[in-house]
Every structure is written in structure tokens, then in C-alpha cells.
Amino acid sequence: ETGVTQTPRHLVMGMTNKKSLKCEQHLGHNAMYWYKQSAKKPLELMFVYSLEERVENNSVPSRFSPECPNSSHLFLHLHTLQPEDSALYLCASSQKGVGTQYFGPGTRLLVL
């Protein structure tokens, strides 16, 4: 595998479910990011992990819980989501400091 991978690619969940999104980067980077992309809205940065430490949390509701167990893996744990949370969730990685962000293909989430 090369680049940034995300699983699952598609996810349908009810509002009472708990699920997790997974991101893995094979680029040797040390920073990872979660973005939310909704229809007709700009790309929203949710969380940033740098050297496995969370360095930014952009007022994201607590029903989204990130986890970064090592520099190659990033998770987004989801629980009691709302229909407005339906979106494409994108993961990216880069080198800390000046570096290009490389994106995964995204997980399309639908909350019923």
C-alpha cells in the first residue's frame, strides 16, 4: 500500500451506533489530520496530530473522538451522531512544519 488509505470507504450508521474510521499513512510523515467536507461548505479542519500529540481541535463536538496510537495510524471514533454529521471525512498526512498534505480517498458517512 502506498500513500494514505482510509477504511471504510462508505459507512451508514444510525444515530445510536458507535463506529470508527481508520486512516493509515505509508509516507513516513509525523503529522496527521482529519477534515470534514460537507456539500456546499468549505473543507473544515477537525483535528491535527503532530508527533502523536493532538495540537488542534477546532471546536468539534465530543461525539467525535480522535485517536492517534502512532505516527502511521489515525482513528476517528463516532458515537450518537446527528444527520447533519453526514459528510465525506478526509484524512491527510504531512511532515511537521513546512510540508505538503497528502490526502486519503475519504470515508463517505451517512447518518440516518
Place this chain on the structure above:
Amino acid sequence: AQSVTQPDIHITVSEGASLELRCNYSYGATPYLFWYVQSPGQGLQLLLKYFSGDTLVQGIKGFEAEFKRSQSSFNLRKPSVHWSDAAEYFCAVGAWGGYNKLIFGAGTRLAVHP
């Protein structure tokens, strides 16, 4: 604060025509700048980037962009558009140092007519 404006939400061009997508940024120092492309249901793919040096940068798929400090612009161009270029294009600006936070524009959706 940093910001990015892409004035055109939708652009339609004919195949073979030239293309220019506009991007204006707001940043207090020299930024670093990116253009990404996104096909439907896919992630963002890097087209090109500007960090320093030559203000005209070449990217993949025949795209180029020019950094104009005086106009705070980083417009994307392609001399001859192909039908496969139909996608959404995002401009982004980043700040030196820190953890490499990027600010994205709202995107420009490109349609290509045969």
C-alpha cells in the same frame, strides 16, 4: 488571519479551450500555496505547490500557477483543457512553521463541454 477566496464557484469551458481558475489569499507574510483537485467521491490530489523561488510553478496534468505577491493571487492555468479535467479545484494557503495548518478556499467546480 489567513483566508483564501476562490471567486468562481462554477466554470464551464469547452474541451481544448484555455483555463484560468482564480485564487486570492490573505496572509501577513510570504505564504506557501497549493492547488488540489478532487474528482467526485474522491480525496484531494495535489496539482502543484509554491514554497519559494520561481513564481511560475509547473504541476501535474499540464497545469501551472503563478504567484503574484502584489496581487495576493495564485491563479491556476492550463492551455488546453481535456474532458478528464472536469472536477473540483481547491486553492490552499499555509503558514511557515508550526504543524502545517492549511486554509482552503471554497473550491471551483469545473465542467468541460465536448
